[in-house]
Amino acid sequence: MSNTGLDDVDRAILYALQEDARDMSSGDIAERTGTSDSTVRKRIQRLEGDEIIKGYSAEVDYQESGYPLRMLLFCTASIPERGEIVPEILSIDGVVSVQELVTGEENLLVTVVGESDSDITPVAQELLDMGVTVADEVLVRSHETTPFGEFDPEDS
Numbered sequence: 001m002s003n004t005g006l007d008d009v010d011r012a013i014l015y016a017l018q019e020d021a022r023d024m025s026s027g028d029i030a031e032r033t034g035t036s037d038s039t040v041r042k043r044i045q046r047l048e049g050d051e052i053i054k055g056y057s058a059e060v061d062y063q064e065s066g067y068p069l070r071m072l073l074f075c076t077a078s079i080p081e082r083g084e085i086v087p088e089i090l091s092i093d094g095v096v097s098v099q100e101l102v103t104g105e106e107n108l109l110v111t112v113v114g115e116s117d118s119d120i121t122p123v124a125q126e127l128l129d130m131g132v133t134v135a136d137e138v139l140v141r142s143h144e145t146t147p148f149g150e151f152d153p154e155d156s
Helices: 008-020 026-033 037-049 086-090 117-129
Strands: 069-076 095-100 108-114 133-139
Touching (some): 008 026, 026 037, 069 117, 086 095, 108 117, 117 133
Antiparallel strands (some): 069 108, 069 133, 095 108
């Protein structure tokens, strides 16, 4: 797997931010990487400018926040339009993510959250109205993430 343009310090910064961007100060990262606080801040700015770090977001437990349904909709859109309609899909109420898939018949994975079926069902109809076919629906119980291991300085 290629990580062209990233050195060990960049990877360690990415790993630390994936672990806990909210409570990880540049000083904490500098201590881990053996660099200065200012070096870490400059590296983070460069990583953001290069859009390697695309943003920061909260990990929300939708179930605990009153939206117990998380549905994955495996969809098919025309290949030429697939990438162009992603922003339109993201604007649908209840949609929290869209992933473009490059293998298989289905080429979009749309994640929807809601309080009840009546929150989720209109999303499928809006997709159909856009010319997107919903091939399969999967109800998700849980979703966990972890930092990407190739960025872990302990495994280098």
